[in-house]
Amino acid sequence: MKSDKPEATLNITKFGSFTANFKALPPSIPPEYIATLFTVVVTAFVGTWLIPSVIGWRKSRNQWKKIEYYHNKTNSLYDDDKLDEKDIDELDYLRNNMTQEYTTGKHSKGKINNEKFNELKKDISIIYADIYRKK
16 A cells, blocks of 8 residues: 555555554644633633622622711711701702612612611601701
8 A cells, every 4th residue: 555645654564564653633722722711711700700799899888888978967967966947958958869879760870778778768857857846
């Protein structure tokens, strides 16, 4: 058997033994692609695990800042050691902003969850009651 290509030669001796020469095949995945494949897999894995955690942490932190802001504002009404009718405008403003940041409608911000909104609403209601009780 004679062939033009040396990698296809098969030498058979008169005693029936033969020698085969095989050409090495390239790897099934080229080494250049292994780094890219590894990067894609790691990015997908870390992205699905890390990104939701970071988003949740940021939302929680922003919500905490908002709630702290409203608590500080309601506590600042007591700075002059009395609650009176001049504080009603500030309370109305706080209540309207708080409601806008709680609702999740098309044009609202949705930055306060239901539990915290109810706590803030309760605090503001107590202050309203204190003002009207003193009249």
